[in-house]
Amino acid sequence: GEDVEQSLFLSVREGDSSVINCTYTDSSSTYLYWYKQEPGAGLQLLTYIFSNMDMKQDQRLTVLLNKKDKHLSLRIADTQTGDSAIYFCAPKGQYGGATNKLIFGTGTLLAVQP
């Protein structure tokens, strides 16, 4: 089945850039989403990229996609303490089936130091 891997933890200082990486196995992934989860809360959709794009920028967020290597990254510019959360990448492809369900990895915990 689909496998999504992310590093478990990232620590940055406030004002620095954060880069969260994700690798996935489903080469048929057409849409790749990034979700943010704050402690005890649900998932908030941050951004997504379509598989025919290499890059998408949305304010402080930049998503880079290397489809050949099945590697996705999320860069957060000028990281703030409010960005501290768990970040999940979720590719949507054939393993989602006709239901288009999302497959999540374990997520990356981003800790922003003041």
Added chain:
Amino acid sequence: DTGVSQDPRHKITKRGQNVTFRCDPISEHNRLYWYRQTLGQGPEFLTYFQNEAQLEKSRLLSDRFSAERPKGSFSTLEIQRTEQGDSAMYLCASSFQGAGTEAFFGQGTRLTVV
């Protein structure tokens, strides 16, 4: 519309009791998903509805679990004879039909079985 709503937010129950959770999706969305998330893990797919039809169930969904979406609007997830291993966050998400449509999540119901 304020987004996907879940009730209750927290539930503590004794082992062996039955519990029921409710999800109200975004009103125009015809797709509804249930996920389960345990501590330190990403969400895992449980089941999916398109309108009132339950079209897919994960193997994670044992016979003690049942979900309904009687009129294609709100959904309920019932767990019978709860076990300690059922302790988790239960997340509901909804979306429009279509490959590229993003899923929006509710805040989740945190279940603790004691």
